[in-house]
Amino acid sequence: MKNPEQTLGKFIDRQSTAFIGSLDDDGFPNIKAMLAPRQREGLRVFYFTTNASSLRVRQYRHNPQACVYFCDRRFFRGVMFRGRMGVLEDLESKSAIWREGDTLYYPLGLLDPDYCVLRFTAESGRFYSKFRSEDFALA
Amino acid sequence: MKNPEQTLGKFIDRQSTAFIGSLDDDGFPNIKAMLAPRQREGLRVFYFTTNASSLRVRQYRHNPQACVYFCDRRFFRGVMFRGRMGVLEDLESKSAIWREGDTLYYPLGLLDPDYCVLRFTAESGRFYSKFRSEDFALA
Numbered sequence: 001m002k003n004p005e006q007t008l009g010k011f012i013d014r015q016s017t018a019f020i021g022s023l024d025d026d027g028f029p030n031i032k033a034m035l036a037p038r039q040r041e042g043l044r045v046f047y048f049t050t051n052a053s054s055l056r057v058r059q060y061r062h063n064p065q066a067c068v069y070f071c072d073r074r075f076f077r078g079v080m081f082r083g084r085m086g087v088l089e090d091l092e093s094k095s096a097i098w099r100e101g102d103t104l105y106y107p108l109g110l111l112d113p114d115y116c117v118l119r120f121t122a123e124s125g126r127f128y129s130k131f132r133s134e135d136f137a138l139a
Numbered sequence: 140m141k142n143p144e145q146t147l148g149k150f151i152d153r154q155s156t157a158f159i160g161s162l163d164d165d166g167f168p169n170i171k172a173m174l175a176p177r178q179r180e181g182l183r184v185f186y187f188t189t190n191a192s193s194l195r196v197r198q199y200r201h202n203p204q205a206c207v208y209f210c211d212r213r214f215f216r217g218v219m220f221r222g223r224m225g226v227l228e229d230l231e232s233k234s235a236i237w238r239e240g241d242t243l244y245y246p247l248g249l250l251d252p253d254y255c256v257l258r259f260t261a262e263s264g265r266f267y268s269k270f271r272s273e274d275f276a277l278a
Contacts, residue, residue: 016212017210017212019170019208019210021167021168021170022168023162023166023168024221026204027162027166027204028160028204028206028221029160029161029162029169029170029204029205029206030160030168030206030219030221031158031160031168031170031206031208031219032217032219033208033210033212033215033217055272065165065166065167065168066167066168067167067168067169067170069158069170069171069172071156071158071172073155073156073172076172080169080170080171082163082167082169105270128171
């Protein structure tokens with residue numbers, strides 16, 4: 001892959017769903033579907049909205065080891081990033097990715113104590129396409 | 140949920156893709172999309188075909204802690220099973236779920252040394268629907 005940032009950036013931006021991986025208290029991997037990231041900085045940092053009260057948030061507070069996966073089922077391609085997930089609850093981070101309509105999920109709006117931000121920072125990546133996988137460097 | 144086996148069984152059988160979670164050498168969660176399970180025994184046991192040479196197989200041989208996740212993106216529902224993944228390479232297991240056309244993936248057929256079976260055995264389950272999650276018992 002010559003230009004991962006361009007090739008995979010486009011691929012990621014077309015997906016409406018992301019899958020996040022976490023570790024539970026017994027050390028088992030867990031998976032959850034999420035709305036696509038609200039914002040990304042290249043292939044390094046992804047921001048998600050979520051419920052502060054959720055099981056996933058509790059898990060990441062306990063252990064930030066994480067992965068984020070995007071998948072195109074039709075063409076059977078997938079990209080996985082391995083890294084760490086941070087839980088952000090400051091107003092600045094929360095307002096940076098807030099969108100109109102989010103009150104559907106967080107009735108009290110930006111100040112809803114159940115609204116928080118997950119910031120994933122990738123350390124490595126792996127791309128699967130045409131029956132083979134390749135690791136790629138993050139710029 | 141009154142009858143998980145019926146409700147979730149139908150839900151699972153409609154999905155063309157499953158997502159499997161594993162642990163890598165550094166203890167990070169990993170995710171991969173798979174073809175839907177070839178066979179299932181209730182909500183307890185799921186069988187997948189895969190490449191014996193794959194990274195996932197190596198991970199499960201090292202640590203069988205696993206999860207399997209099914210997701211309906213349209214209705215934003217998901218079910219996750221936590222359990223253990225076994226790698227089977229005996230001919231009986233391999234022929235039990237072999238299908239015509241699998242030579243696309245395993246050119247040497249049933250005896251292809253790169254063809255193997257993943258058998259996932261669930262220990263617990265969690266269902267997400269309508270913005271809330273619930274754990275359910277496995278019959």
